[in-house]
Amino acid sequence: MDFLGLRPTMSSKGTALVTGAAQGIGRSIALRLADDGFDVAVNDVSNNSEKLDALVDEIQGKGRASFKYIADVSQDEQVRAMISEVAEKHGSLDVMVANAGVAGIMVPFGEVSVEDWDRVMNINSRGVFLCYKYAGNQMVKQGRGGRIIGASSFVGQQGIGPAPYCASKFAVRGLTQAAARDFGAHGITVNCYAPGLIDTPMLGAVTRDAVVDQFTKMSPLKQIGEPEDIAGLVSYLVSKEAKFITGQTISINGGVFFT
Template identity: 70%
Template sequence: MSSKGIALVTGAAQGIGRAIALRLADDGFDVAVNDISASAELQNLVKEIQQRGRASSIHTADVSQDAQVKEMIEAVVRKHGSLDVMVANAGVTGPGGPNIADVTVEEWDRIMNVNARGTFLSYKYAGLQMVKQGRGGRIIGASSIAGKQGSFVHWAYTASKFAVRGLTQSAAIEFGSHGITVNAYAPGLIETPMLFGAFTTEIRDDFKEKTPLKTLGVPTDIADFVSFIASKESKFITGQTISINGGLYFD
């Protein structure tokens, strides 16, 4: 079965990243997957991708580390021959409270390193590889509702997700002449392990009531968007960070 190309999804062991990897496999891409370790969840994901008739491989790396991201991209190319879709999905949040007094420097650095620096490095090395290949590509990042509208959400998380929007716009400008589009998704509240760890049931219910659809999202809602933005049909869309939030706010 011929492949539409090679996709790499970071932070793929669970939640949104896992849903994206499976959807891209369903779309006909061979899918390399990344996380901080080769967990049982990540290994099971590779098996599921292969059961769909697509090639897959695990590439463990800390996306905040320059040398590790560079080697990850090179390893994907060695294994699969190219890189056509980069999904910089890896991200973390933290227990910090709504007040600046609650935010430690250590927590700030940890979140910014993964969410902002990790996206920068993923964009950088994927973009350089796609330029070298000379046939265009798709780069996709993970922003958030917190990257569109400041709120009580953790200060560092909010700042990091605003940073993804700026990185996405800058990368779109630099790589556009090479036929490479760069976009990001900005989810609202999506039912993932990260969400359940960050928000109480009361807060989740409050957000649900504030949306016109009266519901939270699920990982496949984001994967469906990535499916389109990774396709040839999205060729005239770049530099955008698209809200997928059930109408929690309009932009």
């Protein structure tokens, strides 16, 4: 694990931790929370360390404290240690965004390997569970509430994608509801976002055009989303105005289906 930090020179709304922040949705969320006045800890795996360094520089350029933490969110001890150190070095953990995730291999259900199932479930659902657990416990200990947010998907509402990915994102919805019930008495809200197709590196160069074409035909808006769309939703969910929202999976899918 690797840590890089900087104290802010201006007052802060608190400390946020965003996992899977090196690119795509996570990166946009981290930048938006910095704009909103939070100090932001950013996490990803070691392969993305240089991208995290660039993100830390960008957040610090906004006058906010930022630091990177290299950790595998599927590993219990690494998540526990990461959250503990974030709280220790910045005095608190006020916002947890469990964004890290991977896509499954696009194969028919009958050809899904156990290895791919375990990989996707470990990162997308076990990783969210561990972030919820340790962030929630830290916020309870602090005694002043907090915001916890996870990453589901529109395929976590309808099973229209690879089986492991769908299952992992359905699991996030259940985890969100269970955590919201247990942590609610402590003033902690727990919600998740369910994006439709978002223009990120996860789309992949090989299948991007076909997937984008299919999605735009399904959407009444005739377009795909941008990472900033999700960041804007997260910005609202961590705000004071969202204090009465908890246990919800919020669709942000361009209207491909209505909930």
